[in-house]
Amino acid sequence: MSARPGTPALAAEGLGFGYPGQAVGRGLDLAIEAETVTMLLGPNGCGKTTLFRTLLGLLSPQAGRVLLRGRPLDQLPRRDVARDLAYVPQAAEGTFPFPVLDVVVMGRAPHLGLFESPGARDRARAEAALDAVGLADLAGRPFTAISGGQRQLVLVARALAQEAPILVMDEPTANLDYGNQFRVLERARGLASAGRTVVVSSHNPDHAFRFADRAVLMRGGAVAAAGAPAQVLDAAALSAAYGIPIGLRDVDLGGGRVGRVCVPGVGPA
Amino acid sequence: MRPGAPATASWVLLGLAGLAALFCLAATVGQYPLSLGDVVGALWRGVNGTAADGDTAATVMLGIRLPRLAAALLVGLALAASGATYQTVFRNPLVAPDILGVSAGAGLGAVVAIFLSLPVVAIQGMAFVFGLAAVAVVYAMARLVRGAHDPVLVLVLAGVVIGAVMGAGISVLTYLADPYDQLPAITFWLMGSLAGVTVTDLQAAWPPVVLGLVPLFLLRWRVNLMALGEDEARALGVDTGRLRVLLVVCATLMTSAVVAISGTVGWVGLIIPHMARFLVGPEFSRLLPATLLIGAAYVLAVDTLARGLAGIEIPIGILNAFIGAPLFLWILARARRSWR
Numbered sequence: 001m002s003a004r005p006g007t008p009a010l011a012a013e014g015l016g017f018g019y020p021g022q023a024v025g026r027g028l029d030l031a032i033e034a035e036t037v038t039m040l041l042g043p044n045g046c047g048k049t050t051l052f053r054t055l056l057g058l059l060s061p062q063a064g065r066v067l068l069r070g071r072p073l074d075q076l077p078r079r080d081v082a083r084d085l086a087y088v089p090q091a092a093e094g095t096f097p098f099p100v101l102d103v104v105v106m107g108r109a110p111h112l113g114l115f116e117s118p119g120a121r122d123r124a125r126a127e128a129a130l131d132a133v134g135l136a137d138l139a140g141r142p143f144t145a146i147s148g149g150q151r152q153l154v155l156v157a158r159a160l161a162q163e164a165p166i167l168v169m170d171e172p173t174a175n176l177d178y179g180n181q182f183r184v185l186e187r188a189r190g191l192a193s194a195g196r197t198v199v200v201s202s203h204n205p206d207h208a209f210r211f212a213d214r215a216v217l218m219r220g221g222a223v224a225a226a227g228a229p230a231q232v233l234d235a236a237a238l239s240a241a242y243g244i245p246i247g248l249r250d251v252d253l254g255g256g257r258v259g260r261v262c263v264p265g266v267g268p269a
Numbered sequence: 270m271r272p273g274a275p276a277t278a279s280w281v282l283l284g285l286a287g288l289a290a291l292f293c294l295a296a297t298v299g300q301y302p303l304s305l306g307d308v309v310g311a312l313w314r315g316v317n318g319t320a321a322d323g324d325t326a327a328t329v330m331l332g333i334r335l336p337r338l339a340a341a342l343l344v345g346l347a348l349a350a351s352g353a354t355y356q357t358v359f360r361n362p363l364v365a366p367d368i369l370g371v372s373a374g375a376g377l378g379a380v381v382a383i384f385l386s387l388p389v390v391a392i393q394g395m396a397f398v399f400g401l402a403a404v405a406v407v408y409a410m411a412r413l414v415r416g417a418h419d420p421v422l423v424l425v426l427a428g429v430v431i432g433a434v435m436g437a438g439i440s441v442l443t444y445l446a447d448p449y450d451q452l453p454a455i456t457f458w459l460m461g462s463l464a465g466v467t468v469t470d471l472q473a474a475w476p477p478v479v480l481g482l483v484p485l486f487l488l489r490w491r492v493n494l495m496a497l498g499e500d501e502a503r504a505l506g507v508d509t510g511r512l513r514v515l516l517v518v519c520a521t522l523m524t525s526a527v528v529a530i531s532g533t534v535g536w537v538g539l540i541i542p543h544m545a546r547f548l549v550g551p552e553f554s555r556l557l558p559a560t561l562l563i564g565a566a567y568v569l570a571v572d573t574l575a576r577g578l579a580g581i582e583i584p585i586g587i588l589n590a591f592i593g594a595p596l597f598l599w600i601l602a603r604a605r606r607s608w609r
Contacts, residue, residue, distance in 0.1 A: 089501055095360045095362065096360075097551060114487075
């Protein structure tokens with residue numbers, strides 16, 4: 001996977017995306033830098049999930065193209081894409097009660113031949129991935145019987161077992177309680193620090209201030225603003241995006257660090 | 270694999286031993302009673318070719334009972350394995366050859382062939398073509414109305430609709446059939462029975478079943494990925510379109526091959542995968558051997574009851590419904606978790 005330095009890990013050029021007969025966005029340009037956390041924000045229906053499906057190659061672009069390390073995504077074999085790009089969907093319950101470890105082992109699929117079953121090495125990697133998200137003791141539990149937060153972390157572990165350098169996480173915090181939201185995003189942050197590239201969407205701007213290197217604010221299928229969270233997400237832009245007054249406040253995190261938080265329903269400071 | 274779960278090889282061997290024992294027991298039942306010793310002895314003489322003329326036990330065992338028992342095993346394992354495959358591929362524990370309209374479609378194809386007085390191979394071919402057409406139409410219907418409704422419900426309802434249309438087609442042919450020759454054949458066949466199975470039937474049925482099983486066995490781990498759903502499976506590098514078609518064709522091939530010789534034997538494709546999942550979990554590398562073993566044992570046992578329960582032969586389809594329906598309710602109540 002050699003690429004020229006400075007080539008974005010994942011990029012969209014003049015991307016038109018949507019479903020047959022229904023354009024969701026057009027002319028979208030986006031560059032995801034390697035080893036960063038990029039967070040997509042935007043109101044419901046702005047096209048985040050559709051954009052993600054297009055970036056993952058699950059939905060064909062209506063115009064423009066998606067580039068994976070500078071190479072057009074639609075010209076790469078599915079298996080090669082899967083070795084480079086992992087998808088962490090919103091955790092659904094699943095149809096069948098697969099043991100958690102079996103779910104994580106499925107992340108090894110792009111590394112196995114068509115007729116191959118995972119071996120001891122794959123199982124060891126899956127165990128290590130499960131351990132990395134702190135759920136090693138759930139290995140034998142049915143995926144259908146664990147909590148939503150645990151399921152989300154199991155899917156993160158599956159992406160780790162996939163060993164893809166780029167992770168695309170679609171609203172991983174959507175159905176999680178306060179503590180699990182933090183745990184999942186903290187894990188995503190840690191992955192970027194360890195050399196992976198994370199693209200994640202969220203409905204909470206505070207998540208961007210806290211965990212992201214870059215924020216992308218979307219409106220109506222287009223990028224309204226992109227850049228460092230503190231620059232892009234000002235009170236005016238957030239208020240316009242969500243249609244409510246939003247104020248920003250800086251809080252003392254201790255040790256001389258300052259964090260920024262959103263306060264909905266109040267004006268600028 | 271679950272930690273602490275026994276290795277697949279060990280319970281498969283155990284299951285095979287159990288199945289062999291059941292096979293010998295089942296062979297003792299029938300119009301001409303044989304002892305367990307007679308059965309084993311006749312089988313042994315058959316294997317090493319020392320069965321002499323006038324050896325009644327060997328004649329009954331090898332000429333009459335063996336084809337019938339072999340047919341029961343084949344029908345059971347094929348229907349159960351195709352049921353497990355449909356359930357995993359369509360991510361729906363409620364689907365089965367009968368519910369997807371495959372059985373009815375294969376039934377119509379077979380009845381058309383019987384109506385035209387075609388040979389067994391043609392009955393199978395017609396059953397396969399009609400069965401595949403039925404499942405394709407059901408799946409296409411479910412996709413067309415997807416999004417507006419619960420996809421599981423749509424798939425099941427589409428299967429019911431197609432099953433009804435195929436059933437109407439069967440009724441038309443039954444109405445038109447020659448009442449002295451074809452009608453009894455069609456009626457008996459529709460009730461599902463292994464009574465008329467001949468060695469020729471068996472020879473026509475086992476190759477397509479094996480042909481369907483080999484890809485399932487080779488792809489056994491990859492089949493699991495289909496249970497994740499379209500997006501997740503593709504994001505893991507799976508060519509879902511091709512894999513789905515291949516698996517459905519394999520399952521339909523197996524179903525129609527046995528439907529052509531046994532008639533419509535319901536319930537097996539639905540309940541056996543549930544029982545197997547209950548015992549060994551949903552992982553397909555384990556689920557496949559378990560469904561094969563349990564399916565074969567189940568139909569063998571039910572067919573033996575059909576032969577031995579009363580003085581006359583009870584069609585297996587009828588007995589099967591009486592046994593299968595309550596069994597299904599019991600599974601439904603016990604293993605509710607595997608339903609979600």
